Amino acid sequence: MTTDAKDILVLGGTGKTGRRLVRVLRAAGETVRAASRSGEVRFDWNEPETWRPALAGASAVYLVAPDDPAPVADFVALAVASGVGRFVALSGRGIEQVGPGFGEGMAAAEQAVRASGAAWTILRPNNFHQNFDEDLWHGPLRDGRLALPIGEVPEPFVDADDVAEVAAAVLTGDDHDGQVYELSGPRALTFAQAVEVIARAAGRPMRYEEISAEAYAAQLRAAGTPESFVVALGALFAMHREGHSAELADGVRRVLGREPRDLADYAARAAAAGAWD
Helix, strand or coil: CCCCCCEEEEECCCCCCHHHHHHHHHHCCCCEEEEECCCCEECCCCCHHHHHHHHCCEEEEEEECCCCCCCHHHHHHHHHHCCCCEEEEECCCCHHHCCCCCCHHHHHHHHHHHCCCCEEEEEEECCEHHHHCCCCCHHHHHCCEEEECCCCCCECCECHHHHHHHHHHHHHCCCCCCEEEEECCCCCECHHHHHHHHHHHHCCCCEEEECCHHHHHHHHHHCCCCHHHHHHHHHHHHHHHCCCCCCCCCHHHHHHCCCCCCHHHHHHHHHHCCCCC
């Protein structure tokens, strides 16, 4: 990889895609500023005084927006004024179809980078494989039961490593300006099918259970989930039930020239690492 950029600022540098992106870029010899509230470069969306130091010396930004859309435009404007000439914004498939409560920060990021005057590329991935072992659905699967209000609508889950590799290629290449890449895995599976794949890899019983949106919200509230997150997940799953992210996408192939990683390969690696023990 080659780039004229001085530094690449990676927001969410300790997050699911961010930490993988930092690793890929550094392995390629790029100079990276890994920023987060607790990372090597301190950055907090709620503390604007942390923005300028994080941007110092950067000419490209991997933009992972907060849930709150309010600070995004101001940050992008400051970044451009500070010398940033390229943005890669992480968004999500079907973002234009999601109801209020989910993805408003990502939508604001898309709008802000388009209007920035800088070069921009937008990445819209499906749900990550790693949601099954790093956060959202990890606990339920370890307990042997994942219950969601999604029905038989398939989801072409994508690997976070693929997203990171795409982001690295886009941040350091010159042929991606003004592109919106939708990123999916190589096949669409229902959540029930995905759980079967993971259960086989883990060698332990796991089952998927379909529940209503109301029952799911009640289950989240009973577990102490913040109301804003309950609303956000409700909006996300409503969008999924309408099928807006169910089709395969070709972004990984277009950028990397290869097929994306399959869920079965991910599940074998995660199981071998003890993800669901």
